[in-house]
Amino acid sequence: MRTTTYIQHSCTVHEHRFDVPLDHALPVGGGNPAIEVFAREIIRPGGEALPHLVFMQGGPGGRSPRPGDFRDDWIGRALRDYRVVLLDQRGTGQSTRLDAAAVDALVLLSRGGRDGAAAAPVGPTDRERARVLSLFRQDQIVRDAELVRRELAGDRPWTSLGQSFGGFINTCYLSLAPEGLAGVVCTGGLPGLAPIDTIYRLTYERTAARNRAYLARHPADERTIREVAAHLRDTEEFLPTGERLSAARFRMIGMGLGMTTRFDVLHYLLEGPWVRPAVSGGRRRLSSEFLREVGALVSMEPLYGVLQEFIYAGATPQLAGRATDWAAERLAADLPGFRADADPLDSAEPYWLTGEHMPRAFFREDPALAPLAGATDELAHMTGVPPVYLPDVLRDASVPVAAAVYVDDMFVPLELSLDTAATIRGARTWVTNEYQHDGLRASGGAVLDHLLALLED
Incomplete structure (x- = not known):
């Protein structure tokens, strides 16, 4: 462990760096290189003797928060009772952040050469890339966290707070290493222990419901959405990153429909997408401002796109051997409102x-994802992955669990979260429609305060 310490807004901050195996199932060396994991530990004045709380960020692919003042919002609430550890999960932030070049470097190192180059006369294959990427799921993150915990807290278990995908990691933690946990808090993140098709059918239903709720508030935006999509189908418009914007990719701005903090902001984006005809030579074109804002919304971290479906592959022993097989695309083909080939101007659908x-x-469209397209296809057909959730272990868990389950959650379906809560022995849920998926952040410290009280009760 390598540590740098400083004071920020009266809090003591330790920045820790750890060397961990790429694959925790194998010893480091040869074809199993070490990667670096980063964690930022924050301690309020007088809080040196407090227990640790580790934060698992949503994603996959999201780095831990970088707030201007740790005393604000939910982190400020957590600091009252804990030393807070903001873990950059492997592949994110300062923890060997993954992009196409980093994946290729790890492939070459995994071939066993001292520096990779001498052992790699042939470039990485998509299968090799997929094998490396498969080591960035929940189970390996849990093993990283256990190594970090032992370095920071010794034999003392810690509390883990997980937002969204972070709750998936927590459920894996309860399955694989419950001895490391003093308590678990999940916000919008109790995963369904179900096949990916079941999960995605429900998330499509919730997404349609959020669309209806949005258009009930801003009915004129429906015409704008349809006209922009039709325009993109017939006219070349380019994002600031250089690629053509497709109608399908434009529709991804709907991610904001599932967030308390972004629901209304979507209307501001759609209120004026066009350049005035006099300025654009009489042709209808999208403004550079609109294209810049859309580009910021639809461009993503490579790990987020690549692992989006793979985190559901063979998730339990009962689901072993099941590939994801591009579930979102398969299901959308038969779902009115989501079909890729639908005519945007056909009001009958x-x-x-x-x-x-x-x-x-x-x-193919996102420059950050394009080099990993073949590897992602390999992952979509991969079957031999270890389970990340063990229902039999969860049923015997003695770790207290408190979870916020959001009624209208667009990303983690309510009914599947409640089924999982019923599987975890002693889990307590707070079911609410007061917040959307980002309730932890949107509420300041209110959601966390409620759950910590539930955890202690």
Whole structure:
């Protein structure tokens, strides 16, 4: 462990760096290189003797928060009772952040050469890339966290707070290493222990419902959405990153429909997408401002796109051997409102914005994803992955669990979360429609305060 310490807004901050195996199932060396994991530990004045709380960020692919003042919002609430550890999960932030070049470097190192180059006369294959990427799921993150915990807290278990995908990691933690946990808090993140098709059918239903709720508030925006999509089908418009914007990718702005903090902001984006005809030579064109804002919304971290479906592959022993097989794309083909080939101007059929639904075409269109398109296809057909959730272990868990389950959650379906809560021995849920998926952040410290009280009760 390598540590740098400083004071920020009266809090002591330790920045820790750890060397961990790429694959925790194998010893480091040869074909199993070490990667670096980063964690930022924050301690309020007088809080040196407090227990640790580790934060698992949503995603996959999201780095831990970088707030201006740790004393604000939910982190400020957590600091009252804990030393807070903001873990950059492997592949994110400062923890060997993954992009196409980093994946290729790890492939070459995994071939066993001292520096990779001498052992790699042939470039990485998509199968090799997929094998490396498969080591960035929940189970390996849990093993990283256990190594970090032992370095920071010794034999003392810690509390883990997980937002969204972070709750998936927590459920894996309860399955694989419950001895490391003093308590678990999940916000919008109790995963369904179900096949990916079941999960995605429900997330499509919730996404359609959020579209209807949005258009009930801003009915004129339906025409704008349809006209922009039709325009993109027939006219070349380019994002600031250089690639053509497709109608399907434009629809990804619907991710904001599932967030308390972004629901209304979507209307501001759609209120004026066009350049005035006099300025654009009489032709209808999208403004550079609109294209810049859309580009910021639909461009994503490579790990988020690549692992979006793979985190559901063979998730339990009962689901072993099941590939994801591009679930979002398969299901959308038969769902009114989500079909990729639908005519945006055909008012006889709904035309919905989409959410966390990644078709293959995105991996050709997004420059950050394109080099990993073949590897992602390999992952979509991969079957031999270890389970990340063990229901038999969860039923015997003695770790207290408190979870916020959001009634209208667009990303993690309510009924599947409640089924999982019923599987975890002693889990307590707070079911609410007061917040959307980002309730932890949107509420300041209110959601966390409620759950910590539930955990202690």
